[in-house]
Amino acid sequence: MSSYSRAGHSSTGHRSSSGTSSHTKSTDAHTSTGRRDTVMNRAAAGRSHTSGRYKKKRRNRLDITQILLIVIGVLAVILIAAIASRGCGGGSAAGGATESDIVQESTVADGAVTVNGVNIYGMTQEEARKAILDSFDWKMKAKYEDKETDVTNLMADKVDQLLEEIYASDLKPGETYEVNTENMIEDAKAEAALIAGNWNMAAKSGGISGYNKETGKFEFSEGTKGLVIDQDKLAQAMVDAIDKKEFDAVLTAETKEVAADSSVQDKYKTMSTYTTTTTSNSNRNENIRLAVAALNGTIVKPGQEFSFNNTTGARTEEKGYKPATAYLNGEVVQEPGGGVCQVSSTLYNAVVFAGLKSTERHAHSYEPSYVTPGEDAAVSYGGPDFKFVNNSEYPLAIKASFSASDRKLTIALYGVPILKEGVKIRMSSEKTGEIDPPSAVYTEDGSLQPNQEVQTKAATPGSRWSTDLVTYENDKEVSREFFHNSSYRGKAAQIKRNSSATVATNATEATAAAESTAAETNAANESTAAHETTTAAPSSPGGETKAPTTTAAESNEGPQETTPEPEETNPVVEANGPGSN
Known part of the structure; x- marks a missing residue:
């Protein structure tokens, strides 16, 4: 015989040989207490020696119900906690932060998330960017003779692209990422072009350098060769160094000579x-x-x-x-x-x-x-x-x-x-x-x-x-x-x-x-006297169309005089006045 008491109430159950049970219910003066006691009395009756009419199979069903209730309760607690956590984060954003602030201040989900071996858990996107780039220890340079220049960190854009994807998605702890270094040749070519622009030396064509008044002939200077950086080779050297993770490589630029125009005098x-x-x-x-x-x-x-x-x-x-x-x-x-x-x-x-x-x-x-x-x-x-x-x-x-x-x-x-x-x-x-x-x-x-x-x-x-x-x-x-x-x-x-x-x-x-x-x-x-003589527009083409009235005569060298010869008397000209002579 077993007994269970709660709030001044007792119940007693007996198990019989015929498998039937008798159950006595008591009511409390308060309705809520009675409901709780009813549940408890039913549970107690299952263990009573006077419950001969309550079958064993019925007791097993009650045990399963209890287990399910416990599991549901635990899951409900976890769900409520998760919702509350998300609500706090959303409330912070709703409290006045801009979209840019949210991106910068957001952090990776709990758990280790690595990029090229760097754990960015708990970091903002900018902090993660700096940590990853620092891990590369980029010191790459390009060199030609006594000239040397830094090569722009070509990994930066790739890191930025990857972090944009990471911070825009829901992450699971334990995920790992690698910066994609494929198809970097175009970025490398652009960097090589910038370097070449500073180092290239254009070929200089020869030209008239003077006039010998004694001989009546012009003198010509010789042209000078030009020098250009082989941009394709320099770009490929950058990509090869990145593939080998040689971020501190010093790359020697190769050059090509450009011949001067030796036939300029003939032109x-x-x-x-x-x-x-x-x-x-x-x-x-x-x-x-x-x-x-x-x-x-x-x-x-x-x-x-x-x-x-x-x-x-x-x-x-x-x-x-x-x-x-x-x-x-x-x-x-x-x-x-x-x-x-x-x-x-x-x-x-x-x-x-x-x-x-x-x-x-x-x-x-x-x-x-x-x-x-x-x-x-x-x-x-x-x-x-x-x-x-x-x-x-x-x-x-x-x-x-x-x-x-x-x-x-x-x-x-x-x-x-x-x-x-x-x-x-x-x-x-x-x-x-x-x-x-x-x-x-x-x-x-x-x-x-x-x-x-x-x-x-x-x-x-x-x-x-x-x-x-x-x-x-x-x-x-x-x-x-x-x-x-x-x-x-x-x-x-x-x-x-x-x-x-x-x-x-x-x-x-x-x-x-x-x-x-x-x-x-x-x-x-x-x-x-009218003063309309010294103003004339600068000589640049305009737009009006008029019928021609004069045509320059031609010689074997070019145009000749187009007007009648002046009178033999002294021409009227202006020397140093508002016009001229």
């Missing part, structure tokens, strides 16, 4: 030639000769900007420049260097014809007589200049000459042509309008009858010109682009008059009257 030709005719004025021609001598043999390197004023220098009497007719602020004066603008204008045409880029160009104050208006280039030391850039890949030379016997001024550019065979570039200028001339200039002449006027020179209106850049291929026009505009002043009429009521009785009286009147007229003209 040099006359790029363009332009010729104009001067006047019979001896002083002006001497100034042209001096400017030509300063210009002849000038070497312009690739990318260099040439300046006419800097090359010829100041045009002074100390250098031998002669006074020649020029305009200064609207007045005819004698200035040293008069006529030099014909040299700059001739050079300008040669530059354009060669396909080179002019960077500064100005029109004259008055229409030139030695080139087509719109195709001139005025210069004045300390003021307007003519400049161009050598936009070819080789040095070029300027060859200038002046023949006093036939008064021919010729400028040729010598270099490696930048225009294709059969391609020519020319300027085409068209007069687009006129500008009213200034007021007439009166000169008193007492020898004339009272109030008599005699015009000695007619007025000349100013003009506006538009210039196009025309490209020909095999003598056929293929393109036409607006180049620039130019404006030129007009010239006042010259009139003699006698504004007095008497006729001068002697030359002294007539001269005094003439000087007084001329001074007054010039002052009036200076205040009203």
Whole structure:
């Protein structure tokens, strides 16, 4: 007989020979206590000697139920603990951390997780990255002769890729990983290219190095060999060292020689030639000769900007420049260097014809007589200049000459042509309008009858010109682009008059009257003269299309003069004024 008591309640059970059992239930005053006692009484009845009617098979079923309840309870506790742990982690993220913070602060699941033998358990992704890279002890270098440089750690990207996968997945303790070092040749080639970029030495082609004025020939320099790193071999050496885990290897770069272009001298030709005719004025021609001598043999390197004023220098009497007719602020004066603008204008045409880029160009104050208006280039030391850039890949030379016997001024550019065979570039200028001339200039002449006027020179209106850049291929026009505009002043009429009521009785009286009147007229003209002559757009192709009006004549060397020969009288030019000469 056995008994079980809980909360003032007892039950007794008896097992009988017939296998039946009798069971006495007692109720407690409280319902909850009664329920618990009922379960306990049933369990006790199974062990009672008075439970003869409760079969043994029934007792076994109760034992299994208890075991199941215990197992379910244990699993429930484990599940609740796991959910609570995840909830704490989620609550931290929900508490305001950014996605970046979560990635950096997240750690690998409990248990050892190794990458190339490095246990990253408990580390952030950045800590794991540092630990793995430190384990490689990367000290790889590349070397050539006395040059040496560090090789960028090529394992870093591979480590980053692997860690991104690890920290983005649910891990199980005990997992191991290896950094994938396959297919690293492209990364190695990129690193080899960077190293080669710092060490490669390009071959230098020969070119014009000078000009012998005694022989009239240009001198050429020999080219130098180049040196390039064999990038493919260097990249493969990096990959081989990584495969062997030789992260501290010093790799010797192999090189290949690049021969210089020994035939560059054969490429040099006359790029363009332009010729104009001067006047019979001896002083002006001497100034042209001096400017030509300063210009002849000038070497312009690739990318260099040439300046006419800097090359010829100041045009002074100390250098031998002669006074020649020029305009200064609207007045005819004698200035040293008069006529030099014909040299700059001739050079300008040669530059354009060669396909080179002019960077500064100005029109004259008055229409030139030695080139087509719109195709001139005025210069004045300390003021307007003519400049161009050598936009070819080789040095070029300027060859200038002046023949006093036939008064021919010729400028040729010598270099490696930048225009294709059969391609020519020319300027085409068209007069687009006129500008009213200034007021007439009166000169008193007492020898004339009272109030008599005699015009000695007619007025000349100013003009506006538009210039196009025309490209020909095999003598056929293929393109036409607006180049620039130019404006030129007009010239006042010259009139003699006698504004007095008497006729001068002697030359002294007539001269005094003439000087007084001329001074007054010039002052009036200076205040009203148009100033539209020195502004011109830099010479670069534009867009408008216009009909050509002039075509340059050709010789066996290139274009020649395109305008009629100037008058034998001294040409009207501007030396050091706002325009030029």
